[in-house]
Amino acid sequence: MKMYNLHIVRSPLQLINILEAIETLSLENNILVIIDRKSMSNNRQIQEVLHAIDYKWEMLFHIEKKSKTSFLDYVKLIKKIKAYHFKHIFTGDIDSISNVIIANLKHEKIFLVDDGTSTLKRHEALLQDSKLRFKDRMKLLRFNMFGLKAHKEYKLNFFTFFDISPKADETIVKNAFTHLKKQxxxxxxxxxxxxxxxxxxxxxxxxxxxxxxxxxxxxxxxxxxxxxxxxxxxxxxxxxxxxxxxxxxxxxxxxxxxxxxxxxxxxxxxxxxxxxxxxxxxxxxxxxxxxxxxxxxxxxxxxxxxxxxxxxxxxxxxxxxxxxxxx
Missing domain, CATH: 3.40.50.850 (Isochorismatase-like)
Structure with a gap:
């Protein structure tokens, strides 16, 4: 069975870190999902990084920021990649959308890549998952209407430039920017x-x-x-x-x-x-x-x-x- 690796990106630093993870862990068959944020400069820098660090992706999906909801775009994305088996899923955000994507895919390991000091808060359990507002819960339930799960428990691992020690059986992989500096x-x-x-x-x-x-x-x-x-x-x-x-x-x-x-x-x-x-x-x-x-x-x-x-x-x-x- 062909195994893939999925990479979910929302910022230019996340993309840099994910490209470093690909080289550090010798990952193959990599699929990239870019999710735009509100900031045009953020989205523009992601595209600049893509052009500066040339990499041949197995597949590339782009969820563009719209004036209205991108809900159906997420549904289409999940249905397109749901048939694949993922060895690793890398993401820079642990939020409701990331959880929905992860919940509906067959995978072996989830890695968080750095996008600021939220990695430290997540690792030290200082960042508590806040209760979703009723409105947000209703938004997630929409995925159920399309036969998709809205949430699933999983263990988080880290690909990080911070010096942190593993807890329990989590995996910590150090990002030393070795390949970026060589390139x-x-x-x-x-x-x-x-x-x-x-x-x-x-x-x-x-x-x-x-x-x-x-x-x-x-x-x-x-x-x-x-x-x-x-x-x-x-x-x-x-x-x-x-x-x-x-x-x-x-x-x-x-x-x-x-x-x-x-x-x-x-x-x-x-x-x-x-x-x-x-x-x-x-x-x-x-x-x-x-x-x-x-x-x-x-x-x-x-x-x-x-x-x-x-x-x-x-x-x-x-x-x-x-x-x-x-x-």
Whole structure:
């Protein structure tokens, strides 16, 4: 019987990690499912990664974002691939749609790939599955009308760039970006530019003036150096923030995820900084000689106490992994 591997992707970083998993585990007969998110820049970067890292997929399906529900597209997808037997299913999200897809397929192992620090929360059981609203439960029941299951229990394994220890009989496979670095022949010529990794947290998580205050600390710390502010793909920079940056930094919109962007440009960044972006961790994994520095934002500045606690856990994680954190 021919065995396949299924890969469900919703972000450019997920796609990079899945391509690395294919090489690390020597996977064959790979089927890719791309599910669009609301962000056009997110969906565009997925396509850019597909073009930059050429790979011949056995099959490729694309669930595009529509103004109305994509429900029937999911039904069609599941019915098309339901007859196949999957050795592995890789996904970057554990949500209702992923669960529906997984519940209806014959498979041997499920792997979660990284798309931020949610991997840590999932592994440590800090991310509890919230009860679905009645409206959402009704949406899932629609799949039953087409003879499909809405949910099934399964064991989760991890393909991750984080250093985590297995619990019980789960499988942890380390993602060291080995094949990605080989493919793009990692440059050893270090750039003296300072790269600030942007995060769309102003007005959403903390007040804009607090963000500017902490941004000023970074700019002052690296005064005299050429500074590049890497805009996050979800970021719409407000006028006040842009005004501060334009005086002392260049605002850069990257075509690819920042990890891939440096490799394609053949640039080895000497200085990388920011607040608590996961990319600070991944870039240190890829460019281990880079000086990666975090600037601390006190929990009292966050609108929500719960979010402040999560961010403090992020900082604790970075601290435990030897990162320099400036308060």
């Amino acid at each position: 793009f022949n990692l440059s050893q010529s270090k750039s003296d530019k300072v790269y600030i990794l942007g995060q769309p947290i102003y007005n959403k998580e903390i007040p804009e003036d607090i963000f500017i205050e902490h941004l000023e600390k970074i700019l002052k710390h690296y005064q005299g150096k050429e500074i590049i502010y890497v805009k996050h793909r979800y970021e719409n920079i407000p006028k006040a923030v842009a005004a501060v940056l334009q005086e002392r930094a260049e605002i850069y919109t990257n075509k690819y995820p920042i990890e891939l962007d440096f490799l394609i440009k053949q640039e080895y960044p000497r200085y990388i900084t920011g607040f608590f972006s996961t990319a600070l961790y991944t870039l240190k994994q890829m460019f281990n000689e880079s000086e990666v520095t975090l600037f601390h934002i006190d929990g009292k500045h966050f609108f929500k106490t719960e979010r402040a606690e999560v961010v403090e856990n992020y900082y604790a994680f970075f601290n435990n992994n030897g990162f320099n954190i400036i308060k």
